[in-house]
Amino acid sequence: MAGNSLNSVDPEIAGLIRAEERRQADTVKLIASENYVSKAVLEATGTVLTNKYSEGYAGKRYYEGQQVIDQIETVAVERAKSLFGVNHANVQPYSGSPANLAIYLAFLNPGDTVLGMGLPFGGHLTHGWSVSATGKWFNAVRYGVRKDTGRIDMDEVRSIALEHRPKLIFCGGTAIPRTIDFPAFAEIAREVGAVLAADIAHIAGLVAGGAHPSPVGHADVISTTTHKTLRGPRGAMLMATADEHATALNKAVFPGLQGGPHNHTTAAIAVALHEAAQPEFKAYAAQVVKNAKALAEELSSRGFDLVSGGTDNHLILMDLTPKGVGGKPAAQALDRAGLETNYNTVPFDPRKPFDPSGIRIGTPSVTSRGMGEAEMRQIGAWIDEVVTAVAKGDADDVIARVHKEVSDLTAQFPAPGLS
Numbered sequence: 001m002a003g004n005s006l007n008s009v010d011p012e013i014a015g016l017i018r019a020e021e022r023r024q025a026d027t028v029k030l031i032a033s034e035n036y037v038s039k040a041v042l043e044a045t046g047t048v049l050t051n052k053y054s055e056g057y058a059g060k061r062y063y064e065g066q067q068v069i070d071q072i073e074t075v076a077v078e079r080a081k082s083l084f085g086v087n088h089a090n091v092q093p094y095s096g097s098p099a100n101l102a103i104y105l106a107f108l109n110p111g112d113t114v115l116g117m118g119l120p121f122g123g124h125l126t127h128g129w130s131v132s133a134t135g136k137w138f139n140a141v142r143y144g145v146r147k148d149t150g151r152i153d154m155d156e157v158r159s160i161a162l163e164h165r166p167k168l169i170f171c172g173g174t175a176i177p178r179t180i181d182f183p184a185f186a187e188i189a190r191e192v193g194a195v196l197a198a199d200i201a202h203i204a205g206l207v208a209g210g211a212h213p214s215p216v217g218h219a220d221v222i223s224t225t226t227h228k229t230l231r232g233p234r235g236a237m238l239m240a241t242a243d244e245h246a247t248a249l250n251k252a253v254f255p256g257l258q259g260g261p262h263n264h265t266t267a268a269i270a271v272a273l274h275e276a277a278q279p280e281f282k283a284y285a286a287q288v289v290k291n292a293k294a295l296a297e298e299l300s301s302r303g304f305d306l307v308s309g310g311t312d313n314h315l316i317l318m319d320l321t322p323k324g325v326g327g328k329p330a331a332q333a334l335d336r337a338g339l340e341t342n343y344n345t346v347p348f349d350p351r352k353p354f355d356p357s358g359i360r361i362g363t364p365s366v367t368s369r370g371m372g373e374a375e376m377r378q379i380g381a382w383i384d385e386v387v388t389a390v391a392k393g394d395a396d397d398v399i400a401r402v403h404k405e406v407s408d409l410t411a412q413f414p415a416p417g418l419s
């Protein structure tokens with residue numbers, strides 16, 4: 001074979017990767033769960049570490065040749081412990097969903113009761129939703145948000161917990177624009193004797209950067225993805241303070257659920273944790289929240305109906321019903337204009353999950369590009385222009401013009417990791 005670069009070995013995939021890179025560069029990415037990793041994180045991901053099997057944990061492996069891998073995993077674990085202030089960290093879960101499944105395996109038997117936020121209110125599938133294994137194999141009960149405030153009602157959570165006596169309670173989710181009250185969840189969990197799991201997948205970067213309260217000292221176990229606000233590779237971590245919880249989680253991840261850890265991911269997680277420990281990352285986390293507030297204010301002033309009326313974090317959920325358009329056609333038109341969002345169910349949504357009333361937007365990615373509040377106000381104006389045009393049924397010209405303006409903006413703010 002002529003040369004051995006991706007380009008020469010597989011020009012088809014190489015070309016598609018370049019196309020995706022161009023797409024990411026030219027788009028204003030407003031998907032709340034996504035980010036841009038640094039060049040350093042990307043580099044660590046694409047390394048020979050992918051060649052190595054290392055079932056087990058550092059010092060207790062089932063394969064030889066762990067002289068280097070043990071050091072890499074230990075560095076990642078120590079950085080996680082120091083960044084989040086916990087006694088134990090497991091960096092092996094393949095992603096957020098298997099990390100959460102490991103929590104069930106560690107603390108529950110099939111049929112036991114779990115209390116989590118319902119998916120349509122912002123919970124994750126793995127918090128006991130019906131189509132998930134966690135909803136099929138366990139007795140899942142759910143809490144939501146109040147219709148009048150769009151916020152979790154802790155009195156309601158407590159009364160559901162007292163009625164159903166769950167063994168496990170999840171807090172955290174995928175579409176929650178407000179601060180999660182970890183102390184209140186902890187008090188309820190204590191009262192009913194449940195294990196409290198804080199799933200900080202969305203907000204881990206904000207927690208690490210001091211822009212959202214930490215669940216440490218309140219939750220028994222903490223689950224997080226590493227690829228959202230934390231800005232690492234796709235992966236996950238489980239953390240705990242008590243030794244007994246840590247032991248249970250370790251056994252659940254391996255050999256309970258997984259085989260060999262993805263060592264190239266572990267190395268990239270270590271790099272991301274190092275980056276997240278720098279002072280610049282604190283500034284980043286603070287700016288993510290400032291940007292979300294600026295964007296929320298702009299959208300509110302333009303008549304958008306924000307769930308809970310605004311945001312405390314990186315995320316905005318809005319109901320487009322007053323704008324006279326569904327979430328899906330709006331998200332599709334916005335994407336054509338270079339503004340990438342996702343359609344999303346809103347609390348008490350009368351429409352179907354595949355054609356819901358809302359869209360979800362977030363500021364982690366645009367903040368990683370260095371955009372600030374002025375750019376957020378511009379983005380809010382573009383969203384309004386496109387959504388209003390879609391509602392009128394004649395959006396082509398507006399989409400074309402906005403796309404041009406979006407391209408001018410993205411050219412001024414290069415994304416990390418992209419050439």
Ligand SMILES: *Cc1c(COP(=O)(O)O)cnc(C)c1O
Nearest residue numbers: 095096097124173174199201202
């Ligand atoms: C993203 C997310 C997950 C799942 O992560 P995957 O890596 O997609 O499996 C779990 N919980 C919450 C709250 C999430 O936001």
